[in-house]
Amino acid sequence: MDYARPETLTEALRLMAGGGARALGGGTDLYPGAAARLGGPVVDLAGIGELRGITRNGGQRIGGLTSWTAIAAAVLPDACRALQQAARQVGGRQVQNAGTIGGNLCNASPAADGVPPLLALDAQVELVSASGTRRLELADFLLGPRRTALRPDEVLAAVLIPETALRGRSSFVKLGARSHLVISIAMVAARVEIDRGRVVGAAVAVGACSPVAVRLPAVEAALTGAPVAQAVGRIRDTDVTGPLSPIDDVRATAKYRREAAAELVRRAVAEALG
Secondary structure: OOEEOOOOHHHHHHHHOOOOOEEEOOOOOHHHHOOOOOOOOEEEOOOOHHHOOEEEOOEEEEEOOOEHHHHHHOOOOHHHHHHHHHHOOOOOHHHHHHOEHHHHHHHOOOOOOOHHHHHHOOOEEEEEEOOEEEEEEHHHHEEEOOEEOOOOOOEEEEEEEEHHHOOOEEEEEEEOOOOOOOOOOEEEEEEEEEEOOEEEEEEEEEEOOOOOOEEOHHHHHHHOOOEHHHHHHHOOHHHHHOOOOOOOOOOOOHHHHHHHHHHHHHHHHHHHHO
């Protein structure tokens, strides 16, 4: 087998069971990274309808093959606003139409736009194989640049957002060399819950400033309990930059990324606070 396009998940998992095949979603990462060859058998998942779509049942379930266009157009809680904002900034319209949330996560780019919003939503991934199903926290699934905990015989079937994370309102802010069709220099997702004029819950994540996107626990702690009018003022630069480990590359220096991240956190939190 060089290429197969199964119509059911059961058949796809049978083909993946040997561990020698590569799963293909939208192809927007796999094809450009393959140069002239894909390097082995490919199992094209595009024909499996059960891996698409968004459902709500004790939380939010997003099928691994759900496109960014579908995510952007869906009716979702305000807590998912950051994810929908990110969906509108993943490449151009053609990439958004073809690219999938599962493929974005499995590609594990440090600058993957979908990751910070999902971290702020306490997302898990559902991984399935012929031998069973397991769930991992997204933070445990992403191991480093282009590295995940996905086993060779597994498919990322869905992204799961718990009901407790669907509270509040979120925002996504991205910095690049231009406004669209650009890899992030830094990006931030923030989700806040407000009750009686105070922040009662916060989740803040930064991407493109570390091998994997990370949450900022010190920032979240500083925001929790703060009056809305004073919340942004409680964000300290050191609380933002402490967990980060940016690098110098063609897009920006590590120093610039740290400074940008601190400013983007303030902007994202301010926008989420409304």
